[in-house]
Amino acid sequence: MIDCGFPVIKYAAQHGHREWGRGHGEQFRDAIQELVEIRKNLMSEKNPDLSADVIQRLAERQFVVTVERYPELGEEFLGMVEGADVSVEDLVILNNYTDFRDIPMPDEGCSVAYVSHGCNPVVGQTWDMHGSAKRYVCCLEVPCAGFDSPAVFFSLVGCLGMMGFHPDGRMVGVNNINTDKADAGLIWPALIRSLLMESSHQAMDQQLETAPVTSGHAYLLASPEAGEFWEVLPGLAERIERLEAQQDGFLFHTNHCLGNQAKLRESTIGKNSTTYIRYELLQKKIGEVKSLEQMYSLMNDHENYPKSICSNFQTDTQDPSVTCGGAVGELKTGEIVMWRGDEQYDDTFVSHKFKLGDGHGA
Numbered sequence: 001m002i003d004c005g006f007p008v009i010k011y012a013a014q015h016g017h018r019e020w021g022r023g024h025g026e027q028f029r030d031a032i033q034e035l036v037e038i039r040k041n042l043m044s045e046k047n048p049d050l051s052a053d054v055i056q057r058l059a060e061r062q063f064v065v066t067v068e069r070y071p072e073l074g075e076e077f078l079g080m081v082e083g084a085d086v087s088v089e090d091l092v093i094l095n096n097y098t099d100f101r102d103i104p105m106p107d108e109g110c111s112v113a114y115v116s117h118g119c120n121p122v123v124g125q126t127w128d129m130h131g132s133a134k135r136y137v138c139c140l141e142v143p144c145a146g147f148d149s150p151a152v153f154f155s156l157v158g159c160l161g162m163m164g165f166h167p168d169g170r171m172v173g174v175n176n177i178n179t180d181k182a183d184a185g186l187i188w189p190a191l192i193r194s195l196l197m198e199s200s201h202q203a204m205d206q207q208l209e210t211a212p213v214t215s216g217h218a219y220l221l222a223s224p225e226a227g228e229f230w231e232v233l234p235g236l237a238e239r240i241e242r243l244e245a246q247q248d249g250f251l252f253h254t255n256h257c258l259g260n261q262a263k264l265r266e267s268t269i270g271k272n273s274t275t276y277i278r279y280e281l282l283q284k285k286i287g288e289v290k291s292l293e294q295m296y297s298l299m300n301d302h303e304n305y306p307k308s309i310c311s312n313f314q315t316d317t318q319d320p321s322v323t324c325g326g327a328v329g330e331l332k333t334g335e336i337v338m339w340r341g342d343e344q345y346d347d348t349f350v351s352h353k354f355k356l357g358d359g360h361g362a
Helices: 017-027 029-046 052-069 071-084 088-099 131-136 188-196 201-210 275-288 292-299
Strands: 008-010 112-116 122-130 137-142 151-156 163-165 171-176 217-222 226-233 236-244 249-253 321-330 335-340 350-355
Touching (some): 017 071, 052 088, 122 217, 201 236, 217 249, 249 275, 275 292
Antiparallel strands (some): 122 321, 171 217
């Protein structure tokens, strides 16, 4: 099996979205094809009765909704399809795997946190996925018009981006929640990309309120103005918490609903089995976090291992969910660390540091 080595994929400002996608797809063609097959096989194992026709219909609809809303990201997506020599359906599955909600998915989840102390917000997120994904995680550097520094995303090869940081001091994070009334809508990594490329925190809020999502997620929107969590599911966008940047305090989320409205639509089927354990651990520890280094330590905390914030809990041999990586960032300074694996228990651990300046280009 291929190990991509946690690469940093850099998109050139002089190229367009189609070229970005095609180059990405060509460079990691074999890995993308391998990851597509892994995810298709996992879907089949989870629900042997799931027909190819149903998967194709859902994937086509998700692609159409995404392209209609985000034409440039649709071009990038098609470039990846061309470069990797896969079908549109295949790449939708790679990107939107956890949103095929009629399939009981692996015990996947994330821990996401925001801390404001002395007007210097720090944020962090783990990324817990099926263990097979760890070999394919990557970082994306995406040019930002008018800025000297790119935006940086934690992602998978073949994926538009799963969480990220903008050079103007904004961050978008996300985790899964299990809710009802799933409907074929946006490919959620396209929503992450578009949210982070908005012009302001208010614009991020407005887009999230109207996004035609496929299924439920909790989104962290952070900026020099504020940090806030939204729980967004088909037909509902509920802001559940907000902390102004000048306020000292913290926010955090795992994988169960906190909002009054979202709780009424939460599904217990497939709910992450460690979500309450990780929530309690964060609740106990996050008050001590005041710096980037302390946030990094929190996201890599092993208390109650293997059911810990940095988790290696395996529900069974068929569904090994592990912390495949994560990211932390200090919004004021632009200092960011992204990593793959578990620094304490994993000999394939790799990390990258980034410095996103706030300077505007000429």
